[in-house]
Amino acid sequence: MLEIMEGSHAVAEAVGYCRPQVIAAYPITPQTHIVEALADMAANCRIDAEYITVESEFSALSACLGASAAGSRVYSATTSQGLALMFEVCFNCAGMRLPVVMSIVNRALGAPLSIWNDQQDSISLRDSGWLQLYAEDNQEATDLHYLAYRVAEDHRILLPAFVCFDGFILSHTYEPVDMLTQEQVDGFLPPFRPYQKLDAADPISFGLFASPDYYMEFRYAIDQAMNRARTVIPEAGKVFSEMFGRDYSGLVEEYRLDDADCAIVAMGSICGTVKDAIDDMRNVGKKVGLLKLRAFRPFPVNEVQKALKGVSTVAVLDKNISLGSKGAVALEVRDALYGTQIPVYDFIIALGGRDVRKKDIAAVVAHAEAGKGDTYYGLREEVLK
């Protein structure tokens, strides 16, 4: 049913329909509306979940880890500083192959303190073994949660998943969202069937330590699961498409890329602005297209290679910077295109919530086509002086 909804509330409703048994989350801007909405649902018996008001994000994810190991579907949400505090637990969850699903309402990391959007937080955990999906709009943010649970809990995968969507830009804006019903979600997402769990009737030990003789094989096993996700995510997306008519079967999404000279690569809400900018540029004859990454982990290498095969210039928009190196998306796109002669230009953009307009996208394209890349876009010289 189509409703005008605030992103956070749409996500909270979606999570409610996923029937988590345990929710443990610590409030942090701009995630607060999600956890408040879920608390309200619990207080009014609209969801049947134990809601643990933990004392920190570290405890939030730890509680989710425990509840998942005990056999419950769980949920948490965080951002920025909170996610950074969870760093250790994130690696632990993935290593223990627990299918926790967590919303990341993308926000910049301090210092300096910032409550505004960029994607540094989730990207900084790209090594952790969590699946990472990025939403362009509130509809996608909502739907990706159903997809994330289904994929994470698949016994071929058994990895935790981030569903990332931009803080304030998506979480606090109102957009039309077609909410599924409980029955529809139940049809797509079956009850959680743990692969193994803490159970006195069949005791096992979780979280042994691994000596050098064993550690590498466990890490390799996670990578193999990541590899399988390259097919399991599209598979689940296709089922969703057949059931509900919205297509998430691609690890990437192409927009007007077929005959493009210049391709823009981006993730998240910026893609909306990029699409509008592309339409304007196309109207005056410029052949520009967008390669939107929906999945960042696993990184869609084959899809990127295939989509960018025919372009002459690639401009990557990175809402993050690996300080001392480049933006994470550009580095991975370059790796995917290794061996081709296609120039890939990295544009660090919109850090800490700095606004991006259509004219900025046009300027980025112009820079890339003039061979002026690997730069911070839009630095304010007067501030630097």
Place this chain on the structure above:
Amino acid sequence: MAIGLGCTARPGKSRDNRTGSWRVFRPEFTAEKCTKCGMCKIICPEGCIAEDEEGLPVPDYDYCKGCGLCAEECSSEAIEMKKEEK
């Protein structure tokens, strides 16, 4: 051996590790002095003292590390630590 998903393991595997090989001294049990108080069995950190039908201690030397706690705590001096010849 199939790897335990997420580094898990089923019970029983610790018994593959025969810690009796650590031993330098070995506890010798004298049945005649034993009062069957059961204390040696309770305190053994390895849990390798069982009880027979008469209530007398039955040590499992596959796992006994020779720590000497049983001999030290036995109130009737029925256990003696002897250097083990290997």
Place this chain on the structure above:
Amino acid sequence: MNDEAACVLFDSGHRACGGCAAAMAARLILDAAGKDTIVVSSTGCMEVFSTPYPETAWNVPWIHSLFENNSAVASGIVASLAKQGRKEKVIALGGDGATFDIGILCLSGAFERGHDFTYICYDNEAYMNTGIQRSGATPYDASTTTSPAGSCSSGNPRPKKDLPAILAAHGAPYVATTSIAYPPDLKKKVEKAVRTPGPCYIQIHAPCCTGWGFEGEKSIAIGKLAIETGLFVLYEMENGVVTKVKKVVRKPVEEYLIEQKRFRHLFKPRRNDAEIAKIQAIADRNAEKFGIDIKLKK
């Protein structure tokens, strides 16, 4: 609960030092708690010596996550069990490092929220698994690798943190101290904690032969001396009020200190009367506060 099963719930083949009090504690705890128990261990000696992949000594469901989060993991498990309508008991097990220091945030949160679980600390008074570094539970003047005795130091400069009081202040219905030197006392208190609804705390004094510097066979003897000198008091608190205390005919602290290498610097190269007196004063204050002295008729 028969002892045969106790041997089975925490199995042989673990890699604890010979005479290890933590290993004794694990066996006694599971004997008291029974097989319908889920154990959440923090990183530390007990976790490391019991679970090198692919070996595990635990025959109950067991989970280890991180050093500092066993209380938070336990909170999640308790919530999950409640939702599933399951009846297993949850015990979070940690050393003094995990409990007093790095894990105190999660511990405080779990107790404040009132989850129905039992937290048991095996207190060997230092971070033993990483090589005997001081913790908030290290007693005054103990020499550890990060509070070593030296020409300008007499060892750990701080008294033992009073964690039982802190957790009682959180509203814990039952808090108790015990020791591996008194196995029936330990089992009784664990049983009581496990069957008392709400967050309960047990602190088990667990002398560490390797870390404290004595022979493994003396673990119980040393444990008894700790209580008999008044440096560690065995008591129970119910809803914040001390209800039961173990009384002793008190021995001078020297008898305890001199047996352990970690206090050797108080005696060699010469007696440090001033510091020994300070430790005696700690024991005297404990005796006064808890009323542990048995008054002998003259």
